[in-house]
Each structure stands twice: as structure tokens, then as C-alpha cells.
Amino acid sequence: MMLATLRFVALDKTYIPKILEIEQVTHTAPWSQRSFENELEHKYGIFLVGLIDGEVSAYGGVWILVDEAHVTNVVVKENLRGQGIGRKLMIELLTKARTKGAVCATLEVRATNATAIQLYEKLGFIQATVRKQYYPDNKEDAVVMMLNDLVKWAP
Numbered sequence: 001m002m003l004a005t006l007r008f009v010a011l012d013k014t015y016i017p018k019i020l021e022i023e024q025v026t027h028t029a030p031w032s033q034r035s036f037e038n039e040l041e042h043k044y045g046i047f048l049v050g051l052i053d054g055e056v057s058a059y060g061g062v063w064i065l066v067d068e069a070h071v072t073n074v075v076v077k078e079n080l081r082g083q084g085i086g087r088k089l090m091i092e093l094l095t096k097a098r099t100k101g102a103v104c105a106t107l108e109v110r111a112t113n114a115t116a117i118q119l120y121e122k123l124g125f126i127q128a129t130v131r132k133q134y135y136p137d138n139k140e141d142a143v144v145m146m147l148n149d150l151v152k153w154a155p
């Protein structure tokens with residue numbers, strides 16, 4: 001596995017089967033095949049796939065709502081975590097969102113997901129508010145995070 005070969009490309013339908021495999025073992029409420037297919041045609045969305053040696057290693061997306069980039073999904077394949085891939089993916093997504101006119105970014109994250117919260121804080125997100133019992137599967141709280149100034153953002 002050559003981390004140096006990591007590159008980010010737009011989602012293509014040929015990647016979806018592998019993404020669904022990763023999604024199933026990652027999330028308690030995984031996205032459906034249809035959800036990923038919708039990203040192929042999403043007019044205000046950016047969805048990227050991280051490839052290492054040509055293999056799907058990470059994926060994530062944002063929706064651009066007027067001038068706000070909302071992060072919808074961010075995943076690094078389990079055996080590849082802790083090597084900076086998640087950080088690179090987020091930087092790529094937010095940089096692309098900025099070129100499409102986003103001036104700030106938001107996301108929701110499970111309150112127990114300390115790894116993700118730390119990743120986002122290191123990128124400049126702050127914890128804005130908590131949505132109580134937001135996740136229907138286990139009634140867990142969501143932390144709403146914001147990056148207020150994407151224009152001057154320099155991660």
C-alpha cells in the first residue's frame with residue numbers, strides 16, 4: 001500500500017460497490033446505494049473518492065447550500081485510519097467547496113465520536129451547539145460544528 005499514490009477523484013458509479021462495503025462496516029446507519037447514486041448527479045454537491053494504488057480508500061462529500069458547505073459523509077477505510085488521509089480528504093472537499101462559492105462550513109457529528117471531533121477541531125471547526133437525541137438509531141446527541149471563515153481558511 002503506497003500512501004504516496006493517494007489521489008482524490010470525483011465519485012464514479014464504478015466505485016459505488018466498494019464504497020457500499022466500507023459504508024456497511026463503518027456506520028450504524030449506512031447510506032444506501034441510491035444515496036450514493038444521487039451524489040453522481042447532485043447539482044450542488046461535491047463527492048470525492050480517495051484512491052491509493054487505484055483502490056477506494058476513503059470517500060466524502062459536501063452539499064453547498066447557498067454559501068454554506070455542509071459536510072454529509074466522511075470515511076476512511078478502517079485499516080488506513082490515523083495516517084492523515086481523513087485530514088487530506090477534508091482539506092480537498094473544503095477547498096473545492098470554497099472555489100464553488102462556499103464561505104463557511106457546517107457538519108453534525110455524533111457526540112461520542114471523539115476522533116472525528118478532534119479531526120474537525122484541528123481543521124478549525126468549533127462546536128456551535130448540540131442537537132439532543134438527533135440520531136434515531138441510538139438517540140445519541142449530535143454536535144453541530146462550524147467553520148466560520150472558509151475564505152481566509154488556511155489549514
Ligand SMILES: CC(C)(COP(=O)(O)OP(=O)(O)OC[C@H]1O[C@@H](n2cnc3c(N)ncnc32)[C@H](O)[C@@H]1OP(=O)(O)O)[C@@H](O)C(=O)NCCC(=O)NCCS
Nearest residue numbers: 074075076081082083084085086087108109115116118119
Ligand atoms: C474520522 C475519520 C474520517 C478520520 O480519518 P483518519 O484518516 O483516521 O484521520 P487522520 O489520520 O487524518 O487524523 C486527523 C486527526 O484526527 C484525530 N485522530 C485520528 N485518529 C484518532 C484517534 N484514533 N483518536 C483520537 N483522535 C484521532 C487526530 O486529531 C488527528 O490529528 P493528528 O494526526 O495530528 O493527531 C476516520 O476515523 C473514520 O473514517 N471514522 C469512521 C467514520 C466517521 O466517524 N466519520 C465521521 C462522521 S461525522
